[in-house]
Amino acid sequence: MINIRYLTVFRAVMKTGSVAEAGRILGISQPAVTKTLRLIAHQVGIPLFATIRGRLHLTPEAELLYPQVERLLGDVSSVEHVAEEIAEGYAGRVTLASVSTLAAALVPQAVERFRRTRPKVRMQVNALPIRPVVEMVSNNQVDLGLLHHPLGGPELNAVDLCESEIICVLPDGHPLSTRDVVTPADLVDERLISYSDQTSIGALLRDSFRLHNAPCRIAVVTNHSYFACSLVRDGGGVALIEPFPIMSGGFPDLVARPFRPEILLRPRVILLGSRPVSHLTRQFIDELIAITRDLVARRPEFLRLPTGPVGGT
Amino acid sequence: MINVKQLQIFRAVMESGTVSAAARQLNVSQPAVTKMLHGLEETVGRPLFARVKGRLYPTAEARLLFSEVDRLFADLDLLKSYADEIRDAKVGRITIATVTTLATSLAANAVRRFQSSRPKVQVEVRGLASRAVIEQVLYNWAEIGLLDQPWAQTYADLEIQPLCETELFCVMPKGHALARRTELSPADLVDLPLVSFSEVTGIGMTLRRVFREQGLPDTIAIVTNQTLSACALVQAGAGLALVDPFQLATGGFPDLVGRPFTPRISLNPCIVFSRTRPQSRLALDFASQSAEVMAAMIERSPHFLRAPRAS
Numbered sequence: 086m087i088n089i090r091y092l093t094v095f096r097a098v099m100k101t102g103s104v105a106e107a108g109r110i111l112g113i114s115q116p117a118v119t120k121t122l123r124l125i126a127h128q129v130g131i132p133l134f135a136t137i138r139g140r141l142h143l144t145p146e147a148e149l150l151y152p153q154v155e156r157l158l159g160d161v162s163s164v165e166h167v168a169e170e171i172a173e174g175y176a177g178r179v180t181l182a183s184v185s186t187l188a189a190a191l192v193p194q195a196v197e198r199f200r201r202t203r204p205k206v207r208m209q210v211n212a213l214p215i216r217p218v219v220e221m222v223s224n225n226q227v228d229l230g231l232l233h234h235p236l237g238g239p240e241l242n243a244v245d246l247c248e249s250e251i252i253c254v255l256p257d258g259h260p261l262s263t264r265d266v267v268t269p270a271d272l273v274d275e276r277l278i279s280y281s282d283q284t285s286i287g288a289l290l291r292d293s294f295r296l297h298n299a300p301c302r303i304a305v306v307t308n309h310s311y312f313a314c315s316l317v318r319d320g321g322g323v324a325l326i327e328p329f330p331i332m333s334g335g336f337p338d339l340v341a342r343p344f345r346p347e348i349l350l351r352p353r354v355i356l357l358g359s360r361p362v363s364h365l366t367r368q369f370i371d372e373l374i375a376i377t378r379d380l381v382a383r384r385p386e387f388l389r390l391p392t393g394p395v396g397g398t
Numbered sequence: 399m400i401n402v403k404q405l406q407i408f409r410a411v412m413e414s415g416t417v418s419a420a421a422r423q424l425n426v427s428q429p430a431v432t433k434m435l436h437g438l439e440e441t442v443g444r445p446l447f448a449r450v451k452g453r454l455y456p457t458a459e460a461r462l463l464f465s466e467v468d469r470l471f472a473d474l475d476l477l478k479s480y481a482d483e484i485r486d487a488k489v490g491r492i493t494i495a496t497v498t499t500l501a502t503s504l505a506a507n508a509v510r511r512f513q514s515s516r517p518k519v520q521v522e523v524r525g526l527a528s529r530a531v532i533e534q535v536l537y538n539w540a541e542i543g544l545l546d547q548p549w550a551q552t553y554a555d556l557e558i559q560p561l562c563e564t565e566l567f568c569v570m571p572k573g574h575a576l577a578r579r580t581e582l583s584p585a586d587l588v589d590l591p592l593v594s595f596s597e598v599t600g601i602g603m604t605l606r607r608v609f610r611e612q613g614l615p616d617t618i619a620i621v622t623n624q625t626l627s628a629c630a631l632v633q634a635g636a637g638l639a640l641v642d643p644f645q646l647a648t649g650g651f652p653d654l655v656g657r658p659f660t661p662r663i664s665l666n667p668c669i670v671f672s673r674t675r676p677q678s679r680l681a682l683d684f685a686s687q688s689a690e691v692m693a694a695m696i697e698r699s700p701h702f703l704r705a706p707r708a709s
């Protein structure tokens with residue numbers, strides 16, 4: 086039998102990369118951490134660490150096991166959540182992890198409408214960068230995730246909400262705001278704000294400049310679309326980002342123009358295939374779909390209904 | 399953290415419907431089962447079962463809890479079987495950095511055999527120059543390196559396992575006049591266009607020194623960084639190549655032959671590992687697979703390859 090309690094020690098060592106740090110976080114001694122690692126290694130039948138030149142090294146096998154351990158500990162916290170909810174008089178709960186911009190642009194209205202008829206249902210909204218969103222869903226820590234584009238492994242199912250695209254965000258009155266569309270050539274002399282080429286959108290963007298033989302000089306790289314808008318507002322340049330921040334109402338002095346060639350995004354819900362979709366989760370996704378339809382109707386220049394089948398979780 | 403024992407008993411009761419069946423299944427006493435259930439009911443603050451005529455009927459709360467608990471134990475079983483697969487080196491990932499001539503010969507064959515018994519293991523092969531192979535292993539970007547020379551001896555952090563011994567051969571078309579000779583010296587090659595490695599490589603440097611020492615001009619007209627490309631150049635009629643024999647030893651280029659070159663310029667292919675971190679079972683298995691494949695190549699091509707001397 087694998088002792089689940091021990092696995093939290095393993096996780097702490099994997100996360101911090103150090104026995105001392107793990108011991109400090111857990112409030113136990115270093116020898117206790119090492120002893121626990123040894124016990125787990127014995128229980129799972131895999132060497133988890135080796136001492137080389139006096140230092141403890143985690144084995145490649147430990148790295149392999151780690152994601153499975155995270156998933157199991159996710160299950161444990163699910164059980165604990167449900168137990169807590171039962172104790173408090175259960176009305177249900179929907180938990181989600183979303184990239185920040187969708188958490189600010191799509192989720193609030195959906196939550197509001199959802200709770201209007203279900204005031205006792207509790208919601209947990211985690212606004213996060215892309216990777217942690219995928220991780221939380223994969224590790225069974227939340228009911229659903231929200232992303233801008235396909236990402237994640239085969240264990241995930243997706244429901245497309247709409248199609249959107251990268252837009253060019255400008256201060257009102259900027260010369261380019263008179264254009265119908267903005268192309269890479271238009272941006273040659275601008276200070277550009279956009280995503281890192283480490284992200285898939287960032288890479289697509291650089292490809293698009295290359296195709297147009299325009300140099301892609303991004304002066305400020307950020308992972309945060311709202312930061313990009315704030316910087317445009319404060320005169321820091323023009324931004325190439327996804328369109329949801331502009332629809333949030335937080336930036337009345339900014340305008341947006343379509344960027345061509347079009348860089349397509351597919352805002353979507355992701356679900357863990359092996360996690361049964363609760364009735365409430367399904368209803369919340371329906372609410373998200375309805376809210377997205379409203380947005381599409383309001384901003385047809387940046388949003389379209391998905392070409393594939395919608396809904397049907 | 400929630401009590402896992404309690405959950406285990408809760409799950410057994412949910413599945414069997416009676417305390418006695420759950421007790422039998424988990425090999426504990428009935429009072430122990432009842433006590434654990436009470437403990438869990440205390441934790442969640444609600445009754446989980448209604449007792450009707452000796453049978454237990456789950457409440458709505460119990461059913462709600464059960465779906466989560468059931469998944470927890472299902473994932474625990476998965477974790478165990480995955481751990482077994484890890485232990486038996488049936489899952490995981492291995493990155494092999496190799497000089498290109500061993501990538502297209504030894505590594506290709508070794509990877510095929512390795513994967514046929516481990517279909518779930520992801521293998522990445524990076525064909526690179528020697529220096530980059532060493533770097534990949536030193537920086538832990540690759541678990542295993544395959545080199546044609548033990549340059550790695552200069553690095554204390556690398557562990558070296560010799561694979562075979564061989565040397566530079568002169569590769570030419572079957573019907574070439576020189577193909578009748580049993581070996582060739584620089585003087586035999588003086589007027590011929592030659593294909594070989596650049597002088598910045600160890601082998602290329604040694605080769606040029608050999609010509610120089612015999613007072614002969616080196617006629618290396620075509621420099622390439624890959625043996626495969628050198629052989630293809632010979633095949634296309636561009637000249638004769640002075641390269642390692644691995645492409646021919648693998649059965650590539652049936653229209654070409656290799657003849658020993660003297661003075662011998664030896665090659666000592668080897669496997670390298672980092673000493674600074676634990677090796678995965680996968681990496682060790684791949685290394686022994688490579689050694690086996692090399693042994694078979696040596697047996698098939700004794701005129702090209704010899705077993706390594708015991709180190």
